[in-house]
Amino acid sequence: DAGVTQSPTHLIKTRGQQVTLRCSPKSGHDTVSWYQQALGQGPQFIFQYYEEEERQRGNFPDRFSGHQFPNYSSELNVNALLLGDSALYLCASSLGEFDLSSYEQYFGPGTRLTVT
Amino acid sequence: AQKVTQAQTEISVVEKEDVTLDCVYETRDTTYYLFWYKQPPSGELVFLIRRNSFDEQNEISGRYSWNFQKSTSSFNFTITASQVVDSAVYFCALSEATAAGNKLTFGGGTRVLVKP
Numbered sequence: 226d227a228g229v230t231q232s233p234t235h236l237i238k239t240r241g242q243q244v245t246l247r248c249s250p251k252s253g254h255d256t257v258s259w260y261q262q263a264l265g266q267g268p269q270f271i272f273q274y275y276e277e278e279e280r281q282r283g284n285f286p287d288r289f290s291g292h293q294f295p296n297y298s299s300e301l302n303v304n305a306l307l308l309g310d311s312a313l314y315l316c317a318s319s320l321g322e323f324d325l326s327s328y329e330q331y332f333g334p335g336t337r338l339t340v341t
Numbered sequence: 342a343q344k345v346t347q348a349q350t351e352i353s354v355v356e357k358e359d360v361t362l363d364c365v366y367e368t369r370d371t372t373y374y375l376f377w378y379k380q381p382p383s384g385e386l387v388f389l390i391r392r393n394s395f396d397e398q399n400e401i402s403g404r405y406s407w408n409f410q411k412s413t414s415s416f417n418f419t420i421t422a423s424q425v426v427d428s429a430v431y432f433c434a435l436s437e438a439t440a441a442g443n444k445l446t447f448g449g450g451t452r453v454l455v456k457p
Binding site for chain 2: 256258260266267268269270273275280281283313315317319329330331332333334335337
């Protein structure tokens with residue numbers, strides 16, 4: 226049973242550039258969430274996608290955008306990169322229906338983004 | 342707004358000692374879920390336990406045990422007879438039960454170092 230996968234593993238970008246991170250959910254899951262984890266801190270919720278629409282959004286600027294495809298995979302896009310965007314970006318998947326079982330989120334290994 | 346506080350930033354113990362991680366949460370909702378995740382050096386968040394707000398029964402799973410006290414808004418986690426492999430960062434998280442989504446609000450994490 227394939228777990229949550231993310232690509233790439235590591236990425237180095239320059240300030241002002243744009244980046245796209247990718248996530249494939251765990252088999253059977255239809256909801257994808259993205260989190261940003263700065264060094265030494267807990268993950269911060271960016272947004273969640275369900276049925277190809279953004280369902281919830283955290284306190285992140287519009288430079289952060291996303292997309293979910295019909296196969297439930299997802300992309301996170303960040304425009305006009307800032308040094309402060311350097312972090313580990315984690316993707317999590319779960320079931321989207323309003324059911325107790327949907328509240329268990331499975332995380333991928335993350336993409337470490339460094340902005341120079 | 343939801344908030345999770347993990348007052349202990351780092352705990353260092355010698356192998357076989359017990360270690361207790363504190364977690365205090367804030368929420369205005371009557372229905373919510375509490376979680377503990379483990380993050381080893383590899384970076385991937387590993388799910389350990391989920392508790393809903395109506396279930397205050399404490400739980401033991403192997404060397405792990407959890408103490409949920411709604412009256413004090415605490416959800417503490419104990420590792421009994423710690424092992425070197427328990428060295429990791431542990432996160433407490435909170436999720437509200439809404440149809441809008443199941444975003445997780447994380448605490449800042451507690452780094453546990455188990456020395457041989």
